[in-house]
Amino acid sequence: MAQIIPGFIVGLREGLEAFLIVTLILEYLNKLGKKELHGSVTRGMFTGLGISVVFGILLWLLALTVASGSDAVGKLWEAGASLVAVLFITYFIYWMIQHGKSLVQDVRDSVDANLSARGLFLLATVAVAREGAEIALFAFTAEDKVIYLTGTISGILVAAILALLIYKSLVRVDIGLIFRITLVYLILQAGYLFGYAIHELLSALQSIGMLSADAAIYAKLYNLGGTVLDHKTGVIGIPLNVLVGWYSKPEIIQAIIQLVYIGILGNIWRRKNSIK
Structure with missing residues (x-):
């Protein structure tokens, strides 16, 4: 059930950004006296939602098809698909960093x-569709896709309600704060996910006999499996896994890649926000 929280946060974050962009478009059209164009925006919103759903279903069917093969093939697929997903998600996160502070003006332009x-x-x-694609990619790489998707749909519904209330001027919310917190989470x-993809790739290479189980690359930084810090069963490990991507028994290379990735994106975000 721990997967429901990451799903909810991703659904809330990406759903809120998508719906707020639509809201900003509608508000600007009101300001321009072009209310007759609202219908086109609404149709575009629903088309984007439809494209996202179709994209998600195709990813799900593809995952089910590959999962029916051998264990080695499944691991290679999991690793490869996760790495591709990381590339796309990284692009989306970079886009958020670049446009986060100027979203309103960018939408108006x-x-x-x-x-x-x-x-x-x-x-x-x-x-x-851009935000929906990111949601689909995160859901696609989740271990328990059904639970994750349940959380995601819940987050999207909350985002839709919140965006509607903001549009109707019924609530005032610090959207910038929400976006900053959820961007850190993403x-x-x-x-x-990047570290997990590397872990699965190493496991796949062992399964097909390309690397022996005692190869140096499999050396673990630490192994806290079976303790309270176990990322799947531990009373402390599960919340840490949900909140900060904690893994209780990472290979050294897996941990390094995960930390370097977070450090690079975090530094890009810090530098972007320090620009006056």
Whole structure:
């Protein structure tokens, strides 16, 4: 059940960004006196949601198909798919870092450049589909996809309600704070995913006989499995796994890659926010 919390946070974060972009487009159209274009934006939003759902289903079916093969093939697929997912997720996170502080102006500039029914439809479609694709990639790489997806859908519903309340001016929320906190979480989870992909790749190479079990590359930084810090069963390890991507028995190379990844993205974010 621990997977439901990461799913909820990712769904809330990405869903809120997608719906807020739509909200910003609608509000700017109101300011421009172009309310007749609202329908195009709404249709684009639902099209983007549809594309995200189809993308997620295709990923799920692909995972089920490969899972029916041999253990070695399954591990290679898991490692390869996770690495590809990390690449896309890293791009999405980098986009968030680059546009987070100027989101409102970026949206307005995009509306000005696409001020037509077709242009606004495509703008809303791409904005929603981009966030939906990231949600699908995180869900695709989750160990318990059903539980993770349950949390994700819950997060998206909360995001939709919150965005609607903000649009109707019924609530005031520090969106910047929410985005900062959840972006830190996404970076930590992406780092964990990168490390996990390396772990699965090493396991796959052992399964197909390319590396022996006693190869130096399998040396562990520490092994706290079976203790309270076990990331799957420990009373402390499970919350740490959910919150910061804790792994209780990582290979040295896995831990290094995870920490370096988090450090690089964290530094990029720090430098971006330090620019005046």
